[in-house]
Amino acid sequence: MILDCERCQAKVSAELVAKYDRQADADDYPDSVHLLKCPRCTDPLLVSVDDIVNDGAEFVVLYPSTVVQASASVPAAIREAFNEAVICLRTKAHTAAAIMCRKALEGVCVEHKVKSRGLVAGLKELRERGVIEGRLFDWADALRIQGNEAAHDVNVTTSAQDARDLVEFAHALLEYVFTFNDKFDAFQKRRAKRSRAS
Numbered sequence: 001m002i003l004d005c006e007r008c009q010a011k012v013s014a015e016l017v018a019k020y021d022r023q024a025d026a027d028d029y030p031d032s033v034h035l036l037k038c039p040r041c042t043d044p045l046l047v048s049v050d051d052i053v054n055d056g057a058e059f060v061v062l063y064p065s066t067v068v069q070a071s072a073s074v075p076a077a078i079r080e081a082f083n084e085a086v087i088c089l090r091t092k093a094h095t096a097a098a099i100m101c102r103k104a105l106e107g108v109c110v111e112h113k114v115k116s117r118g119l120v121a122g123l124k125e126l127r128e129r130g131v132i133e134g135r136l137f138d139w140a141d142a143l144r145i146q147g148n149e150a151a152h153d154v155n156v157t158t159s160a161q162d163a164r165d166l167v168e169f170a171h172a173l174l175e176y177v178f179t180f181n182d183k184f185d186a187f188q189k190r191r192a193k194r195s196r197a198s
Contacts, residue, residue: 001047004090005038006064012038014045033062068171074178078107082174085167094163095150101170102147105140108177119144136176139169 005012014036021032036045046063068086070079085100102119108131109122116125123144127137146166149156158166 001034001036001059003036003045003047003059003061005041005043005045007043008038008040010040012040014047015039017044034059068168070171070174071179073182074174075107075111078104078111078174078178081107082167082170085170089163089167092160094158094160095156097163098143098146098150098158098166101143101166102151104170104174105143105147108140108173131177132173136173139173142166143169143173 001014001016002011003014004010005014015038016034017037018035019032020034032049034047034049036047037043038045044063045061047059047061049059070082072079074082081100081104085097085104088094088097088100106119106122109119109126112126112129112131114122114125116122120141123132123137123140126132126140132140143166146158146162150158
């Protein structure tokens, strides 16, 4: 199986060590899980394989967890922009990753119906409305600045480390805004319901 080894930072033809096939009558995916070995560094890789997608096999690397993924609670257009940033990072298109992180950030403003014009004012509005706070605002502003420089200054290139950091900051921001806020609200509602019942 050809895949990317995170440790080698290269495409490799991984060697199959073991394979677990799910029961034929089970409805859930994946169809099988493969334990593989990188032929270069000998590190293990765990991959879930869906054998019947698009007339060919599709797989997801489960271990090592190579890159962050936006959760399903992130709106689709924003998730798509973020996933593109992740793809750019993996393919070493670091400046493009910075630009896509900025696009995901703009999506947060659109999703929250920000009335302010421009991303600077939009982020300030999100902070004033309590959508993002303190350190998250700083991260968002850093994403905005780096994304602007990457998009508009031909002399600016984003380093691999900066791109990785930007993707991680963007991921944290998206999870906070779209996942943890909702989880916390649901937690508070459950607590309030239990208090009323007792």
